[in-house]
Amino acid sequence: MEPTLSDRSFRLVSRVHYKIRQPERGDIVVIRMAAGHKTMYLKRILGLPGERVRFKDGVFMVDNNPLPEPYVVRNGSWNTGEVTLGPSQYFVAGDNRAMNAREHVMGVTHRSRLEGLLLW
Amino acid sequence: MVKPWFKIGILILLALALGLVYARCSNRDARLIHRQWDRLVGSVEKRPEEPPLQSLGRANAIPDFFAREFHVSLRPVLPNMKSRNELLSTFSYVRGAVTSLSLGTSDRTLTVNRSAGTAFMTATIRGTVVYGTTRETHAYEFDVDWIKEDGTWRIQTLTLVQSIEAPPVL
Numbered sequence: 575m576e577p578t579l580s581d582r583s584f585r586l587v588s589r590v591h592y593k594i595r596q597p598e599r600g601d602i603v604v605i606r607m608a609a610g611h612k613t614m615y616l617k618r619i620l621g622l623p624g625e626r627v628r629f630k631d632g633v634f635m636v637d638n639n640p641l642p643e644p645y646v647v648r649n650g651s652w653n654t655g656e657v658t659l660g661p662s663q664y665f666v667a668g669d670n671r672a673m674n675a676r677e678h679v680m681g682v683t684h685r686s687r688l689e690g691l692l693l694w
Numbered sequence: 695m696v697k698p699w700f701k702i703g704i705l706i707l708l709a710l711a712l713g714l715v716y717a718r719c720s721n722r723d724a725r726l727i728h729r730q731w732d733r734l735v736g737s738v739e740k741r742p743e744e745p746p747l748q749s750l751g752r753a754n755a756i757p758d759f760f761a762r763e764f765h766v767s768l769r770p771v772l773p774n775m776k777s778r779n780e781l782l783s784t785f786s787y788v789r790g791a792v793t794s795l796s797l798g799t800s801d802r803t804l805t806v807n808r809s810a811g812t813a814f815m816t817a818t819i820r821g822t823v824v825y826g827t828t829r830e831t832h833a834y835e836f837d838v839d840w841i842k843e844d845g846t847w848r849i850q851t852l853t854l855v856q857s858i859e860a861p862p863v864l
Contacts, residue, residue, distance in 0.1 A: 602840070607835045607857050609816040610801025615833070615858060655862035666858060679831065681860040 591691040621664040621665030742794040761848040812844035
């Protein structure tokens, strides 16, 4: 999530937020893995259920419209195939778009994997 | 004349003893599986400046952790593998391509079915790979089916699970 969040920093996460509210675009979320809670991903929600999304020349497209992303410092030149998100699916990515797309963990995750919202 | 409370006491003690034996056996299987997993992870690791012979020996040990019939599905990180030769060549290649690879299991769950001789594990591996001047840290999640063959727990299926499923990168 660099440059928005730096490595090895302490953060505060609300684990009740998504029990009462729906995830929104732009939220920085904690994504859990099945085995436990020691390792989790921090990603930003870019695509919401039902949307057709992709990266085109570094710009994130939602239903063929570019998504304004003021938090991205350097766009890079990512290109991905189009994905249509299912009813409980979200497209997430980090803010470090300068890195190689193949080395960046991004893509579709399920609502049940969203453990909480990053507050600070 | 044996008093009734004495008989009940003996029965309770017997039941407790049987329960303890069962629990110990279950724990023993779990311990053996955890140990096998840790040894496998250790065999995949590569230390910096590891002597080639030692590296070869560690790669050679990897197929021994798998059952006679197995399936390894690590896409998109590595190709799928179903034979010992594929395992050996893939892991030898990986170990040859990187300067160092350190791995650690950060989380795991395990369910053992003793009567069937099978077990199911989920595990999260955190790995730091160094190649050239590049250093990267990744986390991977696995589903692992174990089977007891000839008294030894071995992996029947190893599947990379993606909590974030990557789109095709063009």
